[in-house]
Every structure is written in structure tokens, then in C-alpha cells.
Amino acid sequence: MSIPRVVIVGRPNVGKSSILNWLAGKLVSVVDPTSGVTRDRVTYLMHHRGRYFEVVDTGGMGVEDTDDLTADVERQIEVGLQDADVILFVVDGKTGVVPLDKLVADRLRKIEKDCVLVVNKCDSTKTDAEVPEFLGLAPNAPVIVTSVIGGRNRKELLDLVVEQLPPAAEDEEQSAQSETSDPLMKLAIVGRRNVGKSTFINSLANEERVIVSEVAGTTRDSIDVRFDVDEQSFLAIDTPGVRKKKSLANDIEFYGLVRAQKSIRRADVVLMFFDASQTISKVDKQLVDEINERSKPCIFVVNKWDLGLEEDMTTEKWAEYLFETFASMRHVPVAFITAMDGKNIRQLINLAQAIFKQAHERVGTGELNRIVQAAVDNRNPPYRRNRRPKIFFATQVATDPPTIVLKVNDPKLFEPSWKRYLLGFLRESTPFEEVPIRLYFRSRVRDDEDEA
Template sequence: MFTLVIIGRPNVGKSTLFNRLARKQMAIIDDTPGVTRDWRETEGWLLDKKIRLIDTAGLEEAFDDSMRGKMRRQTELALQEADAVLFMVDGRSGITPMDKHFANWLRRQDIPTVLAVNKCEHENAAAAGLAEAYALGLGEPLPMSAAHGYGLDDLYHMLSPYFEEEEEIEDAAASFGPSLTEEEIDALEGNDDFDLSAIEPQVDTDTIPLRVAFVGRPNVGKSTLLNALLQEERVMTSPEAGTTRDAIAVKWTYKDRLFRLVDTAGMRRKARIDDRLEKMAVQDSLRAIRLAEVCVLVLDGNNPMEKQDLGIAEHIIDEGRALVLAINKWDAVEDKAAAMKRIEDRIEASLGQLREIPVITISALKGKNLEPMLDLILQTHAVWNRRVPTSRMNRWLRGMEEQNPAPMANGRPNRLRYITQIKARPPTFALWVSRPGDFPDTYKRYLINGLRRDFDIPGVPVRVMIRTSKNPYVD
């Protein structure tokens, strides 16, 4: 697939164009320079051409280990993926010395480059910047407006000589009916009401990646963990908290299983968040949780299961996602037995609604115990997808009722009539009772615990919906 890398100095509108071509809000946009730090990719559309888009951090003249230097190196890594480069400058502010510096650098690269002068929605305001852009030596500048979609047709024609001729391959599987593709899933990501369980019957593990989100407090090692799995510096890491802002998704394969790993921004308590960019980053992390299948809650082994960790875990459970606890920096923990006892006690006291949460100790920095963590993710995902035959469940329901009948309702029995699993991801059951309004939560928890125990559904959310049959004589 044709790959277009968008580069330029900070705050020229790269992420705005990225979101427009992706046709959904993916990158965080703000007037503050330097919002984007890691490069991120997605599939998008330039008119009728499907392309691979890469959004990069703002180009900076920094060559040390500072934050600006790391951002520049991330951009250089992204350029290795490029079939063509879109170099953006700001038409309103004109050509700066930094633009000239990086234009000289781009001319030495063996990559087709298109020079785009952004923010040209008003010709008079950007006329000076458009005229100055000829001096950069990158050919005729393209006036455009990423915010308004102006100039995209001209961009298509300037890039069309570099598009590869795609062979039309007949899909032999088409005769078996349409299948849900990853592009269709991505198209649904912009819909806040979208639930992955809606596509459950069409899931194909060969083409649909298992979506795993690494979440947690700031500076617990989420980005280091992603880099350790990929064995490359795919995302920036720093001792400074809050390095990651955008949720960065990367495709990866483990044991012939396709994954989509998502590194998210650290989440602090709302009361401590007063920065606008941090609020936007946290919202992006919450969206990543909602779209994930398995959430790996990364904990700091030296300070595990803080109040914020518990809050994140509860949010994951409420969203119905599978949860795995990964205790990072375990090699630096001195009293491992005491630390594990504290974690178990906090889970028992605060997350009692989810029994047997899978827990694993790792060291992302040293690459220890990462394969067992991935195996645990696959096992948990399988449990999250588990289905139980209706006949077995109703025989089980009779036994549970005989062992412990539901409390009486106004002196009359509240009979359990029928139960069936209405969906997986997470396992969700519908229970028909004679008087749903008088059905206590304590008895529902009794049934949920029995479902976990007798049908081997540990460590994932289990939901029971209480229903009643319609009375045909009510009218």
C-alpha cells in the first residue's frame, strides 16, 4: 500500500490533515506546538485512493537525548517507511529558518517530496508565504487548507505518478459472502456507541487483530513494554511522566496470531489534571480501552495497586473488557512476597466483583516474562469469548435454584424460568424470572459466582440481564 509520511515543523497542521485523510479523529489537535511526539499510522483515503498515512512529530533542530531530539529521531524512523513525503509549511507565518534547514535536508533524501503550504483558505493571508515557498527548492508549492479540505485534489494529482499499479486479484472467498474487514472496523471507531461484540460472529483471527491496550498510571513502563515486545524504539520513553500523549497502535504478530498493540497516555486522577493536553490524552486513553478486547493494566512493582490503579481497573471492568494485571519493574522489588500479598489483598477488597483476575510479574526494561504475559493475554481472550450451551445452563439453573431458592416476593416464590447466553465478549446471559422487580442483587451475584465456577469463566466480566415473559392476557 502506498505510504505517505507527513512532516514539518511544529504546529503547521500535520495532525489536522492526518485526521482529515483518515476520515476520523485520531491524532490529538491543539494550538500548542509539539503536541504530537510519536509517529502514528493508519489507513486513509486521498479521494478514491486508499493509502497508508503516517503522522510525525514536529521537526526540531535537536540532536541530543532531550525530548526534542527524541522527537526528531522518531520522525527519521517514520521516513524509512515512506513512498512519498508531504512537507508542510505554514502559509500564514511564512518560511522560517527551520523550514529552510529541513528543506535542505529533504533534498538530500532519495524520497519523492511534495511541498504543501497549509492554511491557504484565504488567498490574501497566505500569498506571501506561498511566494516564499519557491525558494525552498522543492518544486512548485501546493496551496492547501487541511482544516477545510482545500487542495486535496491537487495533492492527488501531484502524488499520482508515484502510486503503484495495483493488480486486481479475484477474491475466491467472495463466493462465500462478505466478511468484515479491518478497514470496516476502523471506520466504526469514530462511533462512540460501537461495541466490538457486535461483530463477534464474523471475527477471523487471520485478518482481524486481537486488540490489546497497555494502560496505567504515568511512568509505569507502558511505552517501554511496547518497545520491548517489538524489539525496537517504536515509541518515545523518558523518566519524565507524561511523555506519551496520543494512543499509538502498532500491528504485530505472535505465534501466528495478529495483534494490534496500543500504547496509551498515563492516567492520573481527574482532580490532579489541570492541563488541557493531558485531559485530551486521557480521553484518548479511555477511547482505547473502549475499543480494546484485552486491557493490560501495567503496575509499578515498587508502588502497586494505588487508588488510581483500582479506578482504572474498575473502568475496564465496567466497559466489559478482559483485564490482565502486569506488575512491571518486578526485578527492582526487594520484598516480593510482601508486594504480592498487598496486591492480592487490594484486589480482594476493591475488585471483589471480578474473581481470579490474571496477574503476572514482568520486567519490560530487561525483557523478562514477556512471552508468558502474551500467553496469558491469549488465554484471557479465549475466556472472554467463551460460550456455554443453553441446555447445560438450564440444567445448572435448576440445581442452583434447588440448592438456594430466590427470596420470596410478597409471600410468593420468585421462580427462575429460563437462562441463555445472549452474547460473548464479555459473557452475557439473559435470565427470565417471574418477578424481576423483586429480584435482589445478592442473588444475582450468587448466580454470577456459580457461572464463573461451574463453566470455567474466571477473571473476566460476567453480566446477567434480568427479564420476564410478557403476559398475553395483560390487555
């Protein structure tokens, strides 16, 4: 039996996303006064009074989406309703009952689900007098007044949710632990708008979890989707498409940029998506710079490869194009997929697992010093200021990313070109062929220098 789902529904701007964030105690869903901000189903796993349950935010019912995605949003709401064990029907205590509330109520009456009527935005007890007018929307449902701003009745709402949950299954604890346990690998899927990230996510999840549309910028929340490969659990983080900073027209798009950067920081491996039919843009460079700065293992994913083939493109040409553009990322593997038909997706996940493993490898100090000595024997660091650079020993001090410290006589004596040579030599001689390596040159303590 799966973990119970509590689905939050209501017309636009009644505070559904705010309630999810409030219950979760963190920013899970984008909150903005613009109607229709939440389009996909956004979820968060809660634990209260010994019960695990998933809280699901949905788009506003009855909203006319500005990007002509109304049907897609409605389909996501419908899927959420069908999967729900408990429904939180949220209304606005300040505005009173409006016609759209009645339309939502009519829709909920047609499905046999346990429901809680949440009269939100009751920031003062003065608004409580208006609550009776809402009772006709859900005559048989328990009612609670809430205020996210005022912090009113959060625990009481959670108590009420737990009371409405179906009886706990014997394996609920085990299922919840499976859901909450750390996945083997977290994959961030990033890229500019409309490169096929959501299509890829849906292929992984085997369900239409994220709206897929030709409208650029559809996904506005970062959405975590768990999937299993060979009985191992992984987490895919889908992020909003990013546009150039100067084109950030509103707060929603700003949130998208921030969330893409946050997703990169969270990830074990970043899948940087490109469109095979489009040239590399400033946005692509901005995202790759973020990946590079964070020293994240990365795969360049060229999606819509069927379109590239139609233009007589070859994998060799595209790979060289990427490496000419991102000279410092020549170690990054390149994958070519067509997410629409699932082509090469399994191979991509296998590749991600391989570089994830690389990032967590360790090389013993003895072996590492033999490799560094071989690099020096092959090409001595040139003299500088009439002094010869010396490396006394090397040690790996961390993984993810692999971090190597070299104790030397003077770090300033080592030319940047020789450092790049050493980095390349290490890639060829260690397991770190396709992942970032952090390399630090440090002076030995004075006593050691005196002994040298």
C-alpha cells in the same frame, strides 16, 4: 514489499497533525497549539486511486521539548524519514518562510526521497500570492496549497501523493489487506503515567515505535501497533498515561484521559498496568471503574516486577492487594512482568488470547439451565415478602461479554447477595471463569405466569 509510507514533516505548528486528520477523515493525531504535542510517529493507512499507503505524522523539527525529550523526538523523526517513500514538507502560508523552515529544508536535501511541498493554512486565495517565496525550500518538488479549515485541495493533495509513490508491487494489495484486515484481538494498554506501557509496546513491536522515557506522560496520542504471534495478527493500542482529573492542567492531558477511555471501549481485552513499586492510586481506580462499567475482559498487569522482588514482595501479596482494592474484579487474572527485559511478555499475550476466547464462548440453553438448577439446588434463593423467588429458565443471548437472561417470577424477589452467589457459581461451572458476565433477571410474560 511493504506498503509505501508518506511521512509528514515540518517545523512545529505548521499543521502537520491537522493534515493527517484531514486526510484520514477522523481524529488520529492530537491537534493543539502547543509546540511539540506530537512526539511519537502516528500512522494511518489510506487508500486512494487504487493505491494503499501509510501516512505518518511526526514531531516538529527543531522543537525544544519541554520535558527534555528533544533527542527522543528527533530520533523518531529520523526513523520516519529513513522509512519514507514520499515526504510531505509542510510550511505555514500565513507566516511565510522562517529560519526553522530553512533548517528543515537543509535536512531534507541530505536524503534522496521524493518530496511534495505543502503550503498549508492558505485559508483564502489571497495568501496564494505568497507561495513563490517558499519555492526555494524544495526547488525540484511539486507544490500544492492547502487549507484544512477551508477544505482546499484535499483530493488534489492525495492525487499528488499517489503520483509520487513508487510503482505498485505485485503483493501490495495483499499486504494492504493484511494491514487493514481485522486483527484477531485488540489489546488496550492503559494505566497511569510512567508504568511502562510504552516499553511493553516496543517489546511487542520489536522496534522503538513509541518513545520510552522516564518523563511521565510521554505518549500523548493513542498509537496502534500491529504485531504477530504464531502467524496471527494482533493490535496493541498504546494510550497516554492518565492523571487525576483535578490535575488535568491543559487540553493535551484532557485528550489523554478521553483517549484512554476510548481505547478501553475499542478493545477486546484491556491490559491494566500497575507499577510493582507503587501503591494503587485514584487514577488506577478511575480506569478500573471504566473497564468494569464497559464489561471488558481485563488482565491486571503488575509491571517492573524486578523492583517488587527487591522489596521482598510476593505475587500472592500483590494479587490479594489488588482484589481487596477491586472487590468486584476478583475474577480478573493477574500477570507479573518486567517489560524492560521482556520477562513474561509472551505468557501475558497467551493469557490475553485465553480470556479473549472465553469472552466469545457460548453455552447451550440446555447446559445453562442444568447449571442454574444445580446452583438453586445447592442454595435456594431466600423468601422475600413471603414469596418464593422462582427461576423458570435461562438463556445466553450474547457474547463479548457473555450475557445471560434469567426468566423469573419477579426480579425484585432476588436478594443481591444471592445474585452474587449465582454469578460466582456460573463462573465455576461455565467457560467464563475470568471474564465479565452480564446477568439479567426478567419477568416472564403474563401468559407464562398464568401457566406456572
